[in-house]
Amino acid sequence: MKSIFISLLGCLLFSTYAQAQYQSYKLGVRGDTINIVNKDGQKIGRWVEEVPERRGEPGYTEEGFYKKGLKDSIWRRYTSQGDLLAFERYISGGKTGIQTYYTFLGDLEHEESWKGYDPDHPYDTIPIYGTGSGEVVDYKIVKAEPYSVKDGEWRYYEEGTGRLIRKEQWSNNNLVDPNAPKKNLAKTPYVKPEKIDKPAEMQEWDRKHRGKKYVDGKTGL
Numbered sequence: 001m002k003s004i005f006i007s008l009l010g011c012l013l014f015s016t017y018a019q020a021q022y023q024s025y026k027l028g029v030r031g032d033t034i035n036i037v038n039k040d041g042q043k044i045g046r047w048v049e050e051v052p053e054r055r056g057e058p059g060y061t062e063e064g065f066y067k068k069g070l071k072d073s074i075w076r077r078y079t080s081q082g083d084l085l086a087f088e089r090y091i092s093g094g095k096t097g098i099q100t101y102y103t104f105l106g107d108l109e110h111e112e113s114w115k116g117y118d119p120d121h122p123y124d125t126i127p128i129y130g131t132g133s134g135e136v137v138d139y140k141i142v143k144a145e146p147y148s149v150k151d152g153e154w155r156y157y158e159e160g161t162g163r164l165i166r167k168e169q170w171s172n173n174n175l176v177d178p179n180a181p182k183k184n185l186a187k188t189p190y191v192k193p194e195k196i197d198k199p200a201e202m203q204e205w206d207r208k209h210r211g212k213k214y215v216d217g218k219t220g221l
Contacts, residue, residue, distance in 0.1 A: 071093050
């Protein structure tokens with residue numbers, strides 16, 4: 001009886017505290033606090049959101065974390081039966097890194113690569129592309145704003161087999177043409193020249209003149 005009273009008292013105290021700090025919130029199935037809207041009207045903490053069926057597309061449930069009203073960290077999407085549909089990563093409301101998507105039958109559908117705004121790095125270096133060529137002609141440094149752009153390799157898979165059927169390469173929302181000439185992107189790595197055996201006549205000439213100096217191809221004294 002005493003333990004029940006203490007539990008009820010704890011719930012009452014928490015409810016009073018929550019009402020003072022939050023505009024709204026819910027209690028999850030494990031008794032944890034979810035879907036919090038703080039006194040500034042911002043979503044914070046862990047959220048579980050139900051998305052209804054729309055235009056013939058099945059509904060789903062997604063869960064993850066909000067920070068200052070923006071999606072942040074890991075988000076997962078599930079079917080109504082609890083099967084995983086998507087695994088997404090966010091930073092300050094924008095997608096970042098590899099995002100993975102599955103069909104309603106559980107097959108891997110495709111993978112996306114995104115670059116999101118990082119508040120710890122307020123400046124960004126972006127490529128400048130030539131007109132119509134897809135070639136990088138210059139770079140410039142700009143003040144970064146909250147954003148999320150396609151950046152990196154996107155992969156698409158065949159349903160049922162999981163076979164990779166298509167790849168795309170993106171750079172700051174630009175689809176990279178694999179046939180475009182590459183220029184000034186990196187230093188050409190050193191490749192050691194292949195050793196070629198000298199003919200017998202050249203080897204004999206080297207043996208006779210080893211240690212002597214040469215000027216303009218003539219033997220010196």
